[in-house]
Amino acid sequence: ISITGTQMQLWALFWHVNQLNENPIALGGIGMARILPVVFFSLIGGALADSRDRRRVMFTTQSIAALLALTLALFTQFGRVTIWHIYLITALQAVVVAFDGPSRQALIPNLVPKKDLPNAFSMTFTAFQAGAVIGPALSGIIIALFGQEAVYYVNALSFGAVLLALAMIGDVPQ
Secondary structure, eight states: OHHHHHHHHHHHHHHHHHHHOOOHHHHHHHHHHHHHHHHHHHHHHHHHHHHSOHHHHHHHHHHHHHHHHHHHHHHHHTTOOOHHHHHHHHHHHHHHHHHHHHHHHHHHHHHSOGGGHHHHHHHHHHHHHHHHHHHHHHHHHHHHHHOHHHHHHHHHHHHHHHHHHHHHHOOOOO
């Protein structure tokens, strides 16, 4: 669910930036804000996933991601958002991804038996691909029906589903 929400937000951001600044280079700022933090923080995120409770790391990252999406929704709803807010929040979300991704991948072998790992990784890949296809379509529909900020609110709620799932699985041996 959070994968679709994240993809919804990404495509909504492209639309939002285009609405705020029609210069094509402004869209490139989204790409830069998304990639630079991942490049800089991925090694640290991987080390953290290897040395800390992965479930706890994910609970923290998903909570921060939800708060960032909610912040963007509120800024947008009240007409306070600027292109720089979008870049900053996107960059902070990319930092979150740099810590969340390694923990997410490393948690899978702790949740399923060894014989089921290929299926588990396949399902994870399929979920990402489905989110990449469904997210943009839903984003456009939600923007058209409810407005730009609604996409950001939906994304914030999608992280709630992940937080609930993390709470329900309980302690996971490392």
